[in-house]
Amino acid sequence: MHLYLSSGHDFFGQHGKGRKNYEIRDVDSFDLVAGKGIVGDRFFDYKEDYKGQITFFEAAVWEAVKEEFSLPELPASHFRRNVVVEGLDLNALIGREFSLGGIRFSGSEEAKPCYWMDEACAPGVEDFLKGRGGLRCRILNDGVLKKGAHSLEIHP
Secondary structure, eight states, X not given: OEEEEESSOSSTTOTXXXXXXXXXXXXXXXXXXXXXXXXXXXXXXXXXXOTTSEEEEEHHHHHHHHHHTTOTTOOGGGGOOSEEESSOOGGGXXXXXXXXXXXXXXXXXXXXXXXXXXXXXXXXXXXXXXXXXXXXXXEOSOEEEESSOOOEEEEO
């Protein structure tokens, strides 16, 4: 599992302005605040009831991009998602509540790739990621999410 934080937007809101280069850090834990996001992240308290308070990305999709585009050294941070997980069907969590590491989330929608993926990774990655760009979520309770293996609990 990777946990990524960035204090600023490299791509979001940059249409026609070019990429920014804010550091994205792989951290050991996140402090999460219900309804607001990840403390220290660029989307923290972005707007009320924001659908993307935290984003998830599947490690198998990252590996598929590396293989398909011959990018063996491509870091997961280039996708600019907060949490890289293994073995989860993220699309199945859209519209569902679930817990991971004792934190409860609500799956909002796919973290749809945009044209910036072609700049961040390689030409064609945006199209390759359609339907598997990750998961945007709301955070439903305060807590700390730490790196490590966590069991997924899906709530009715």
